[in-house]
Amino acid sequence: MAATNYRQPSPLDELNATAQRIAANVERVLVGKPEVVRIALVTLLAEGHLLVEDVPGVGKTSLAKALARSIDCTVSRIQFTPDLLPSDVTGVSIFNRQTNEFEFRPGPVFANIVVGDEINRASPKTQSALLECMEEEQVTVDTSTYPLESPFMVIATQNPIEMEGTYALPEAQRDRFTARVSIGYPDPQAELAMVDEHAGHNPLADLQPVSHADQVRGLIETVRAITLSPDIRRYCVELVSTTRRLPEIRIGASPRSTLHLVRAARAQAALSGRDFVVPDDVHSVAVPVLAHRLVLTPEAQAGRRSTAELIRGLVARVPVPQASAEPHGHWMRSR
Incomplete structure (x- = not known):
């Protein structure tokens, strides 16, 4: 048998x-x-x-x-x-x-x-x-x-x-x-x-x-x-720091929000069955993690801009780190 x-x-x-x-x-x-x-x-x-x-x-x-x-x-x-x-x-x-x-x-x-x-x-x-x-x-x-x-x-x-x-x-x-x-x-x-x-x-x-x-x-x-590669770390920092330079934002996201973004991306990767973080994990949590921390300028409020809309635009503009030819290998190298 x-x-x-x-x-x-x-x-x-x-x-x-x-x-x-x-x-x-x-x-x-x-x-x-x-x-x-x-x-x-x-x-x-x-x-x-x-x-x-x-x-x-x-x-x-x-x-x-x-x-x-x-x-x-x-x-x-x-x-x-x-x-x-x-x-x-x-x-x-x-x-x-x-x-x-x-x-x-x-x-x-x-x-x-x-x-x-x-x-x-x-x-x-x-x-x-x-x-x-x-x-x-x-x-x-x-x-x-x-x-x-x-x-x-x-x-x-x-x-x-x-x-x-x-x-x-x-x-x-x-x-x-x-x-x-x-x-x-x-x-x-x-x-x-x-x-x-x-x-x-x-x-x-x-x-x-x-x-x-x-x-x-x-x-x-x-x-x-969960593994977090250096490129993903830099990408998270760039996303958060860019919020502080947006003309529509009076107060940008804090360094604490970078830590929360990284932790949430790790949790999302785990829920997806992976032991490493990829850019899509960051994208899927960026709006709920970052949008409520931003304070709009009076002009942006008058123009009915939303912080969630600004974060989506930011995710679309900030360059995404590119993985190597080896499947997923690039994202698994470091914690």
């Missing part, structure tokens, strides 16, 4: 299998938006934070909750309101009369996935409470620092700034979000399918975890090991 050849699944195989399970779970709730789900997975694997921006009623909170429920980990939700205080987010020290000492009571930010609903309805003071959490994965209260458990991801939703009762996110806060997505209205077929499937019950109620925190930590390590 011939022996059966058995190949041990590689880390990339495990990553893709897990990502497909999570994506299928989320798409049970958010029908007809595979591109939005892809960016959400890229952000998760890139150790980043996701900003979901769109008009009310298109599924922003449903996306955040579906992704959170697909992973068996600690999840908390913060409903941002104008009277929310920073201590309501990070936690507070309370005096214990029995021990005569202050005890720290952790806030909802102490979770693996934090869902911040309508983040731009809180004051800038409260929004800024997330700055240290998102960048350094720690919280400082009363001179004491408390680490946040990995993986740590903030999924924030917001309505457009022209809606009443909202505050525009400060530039420093927006820069800490790895990617921004807009869900948009579904096409008629997807909306009809949503009516058929969701009218009778809420699909979130039946959603079960298909992964767990330890597994996600392993997937993040796999993404970190």
